[in-house]
Amino acid sequence: MPTLCRLCDAIFEGDGACPRCGGAWLVRHSEIATLTIAHIDCDAFFASVEKRDRPELRDLPVIVGGGTRGVVAACCYVARLSGVRSAMPMFKALKLCPDATVIRPDIPKYAGVAREIRAMMERLTPLVQPLSIDEAALDLAGTAALHGAPPAAVLSRLARDVEREVGVTVSIGLAQNRLCAKLAAERDKPRGFAVLGADAPSVLAPEAVGILPGVGPALVRRLAALGITRVGQLASLDSRAARLKLGDDGPALAARARGEDARAVDPVQAAKSISAETTFGSDISDPADLARELWPLCERVGRRLRAEDVAAAALVLKLKTARFETATHAIRLTAPTRLPETMFEAARPVLQRAAGPAFRLIGIGAARLVPGTLADQGDLMDRDSPRRAARQEAVDALRAKFGTGIIRRGV
Known part of the structure; x- marks a missing residue:
């Protein structure tokens, strides 16, 4: 051996x-x-x-x-x-x-x-x-x-x-x-x-189905209701049986259970999303207080977007109530951005409309990521974005040289 x-x-x-x-x-x-x-x-x-x-x-x-x-x-x-x-x-x-x-x-x-x-x-x-x-x-x-x-x-x-x-x-x-x-x-x-x-199917067969990527607790419960608790049971389903039992995603799920994967290693593929969130020390319901918590999250997401040289073409606002109920709000952007103030300005109206219950958590995510070269280019209706992007570059340079606390920006 x-x-x-x-x-x-x-x-x-x-x-x-x-x-x-x-x-x-x-x-x-x-x-x-x-x-x-x-x-x-x-x-x-x-x-x-x-x-x-x-x-x-x-x-x-x-x-x-x-x-x-x-x-x-x-x-x-x-x-x-x-x-x-x-x-x-x-x-x-x-x-x-x-x-x-x-x-x-x-x-x-x-x-x-x-x-x-x-x-x-x-x-x-x-x-x-x-x-x-x-x-x-x-x-x-x-x-x-x-x-x-x-x-x-x-x-x-x-x-x-x-x-x-x-x-x-x-x-x-x-x-x-x-x-x-x-x-x-x-x-x-x-x-x-x-x-x-080549031994992957036999090695994985006795494992619980929850080891497979994409099989979360809800799907584990759904599979268990069908009598499927082990990877080998899922792998044994042919495409027709998998589709009948599990819907359109069934054949791909059964293929994963057999250890099949045609994806290549792609060094240029970007992450699907970049996000940041925070849980409050005590519940917050006031829109102004929520906005103050949202701003540093926009700064964090913006830093990560710039570090990875990508931009957000859309945003997702996440809110979790004191009763642990989670709501997400999709936000379309008129143009890709990686500037925190642009993300904040887009998310704040949505936040104000969602305000009412007491929240224990807020988060903001950048979605539909595109190359950073498309970020904050401006147009005839938006001549300020390139200047704001240049200003952000100067802020980043100062922070890189003197530390993140050298410049702080308020809401």
Whole structure:
């Protein structure tokens, strides 16, 4: 059986320790020397960065998130032992793990670390597709001659380099397509390296259907009502049966259960949306107070749009009431933008119309993303946008040189 040594990156045949270094940190799979699609996922990324910067927290539970009314943005594996999970309400997380150290998210810091890791990936292959701040898909086909080693060995070395140079750990999935690579990366966290090849259907068959991307709690319940709880049961449906049971999306869902995925790794594909939200310390109903909370969110979304060189052709305003009822409002823009004041001016009238009940959360998202070159060009009816864009560039330059607090803009 072909075996990868994760200590020295040797690939060898045999069942014993590595013949090169004697190491026993091994990954065995019949296709490990030939598969080329990888998924790299940072382990508990936000919490790992905080532990890197505060070594005294290394063995302690850490939760990155908001106040008692917020949610968990990330948590370390020590906190997970107590049942804490991402997106869990903070009050519930602190009941489960009262001794946890809670740290407010520092997104600019995490983004900087993510850029370091992405640059290391791009030294291996130009085909790197970021999927979020802490994960990416890579296609290493044809790179073996360049690196003098098959992709598995190159990825093993990358994981150690990231841990040594950046100070966080990653888990790697290696497979024949993006879907299986992502599922593999989830199987052996943290510091994992898992492989799914032609054996993917049989390996995945006994797993719960909820492991599949796009299968959330509501769909899990719907499938369970049909007697489908395992991936193998879903995979066994042919196209006709899948459509009859699950509608038009059924055949694609059954194909995912079989590990089928024709998507290529696309390094130029942008994220589908960019958003920011905040949970209030106490419920807010006054439109003016809500507007004051909306403004910094527009600034955050604008910064991310400019950093990723994209623009929003539409917006989505999100509001959650004190009774946890969520409403979203789609907002069309007359032209693409990445300026916070333009987003704010477009969203404020919608916010005023929606005001009335007490809200516990507000969010703003940029949707229908387009290349940044299309942003804020102005026209005969809007001669001010280019000047505002130039002013924003000057503000960004000052903040980059002197810190984000050098200039503050009010509502």
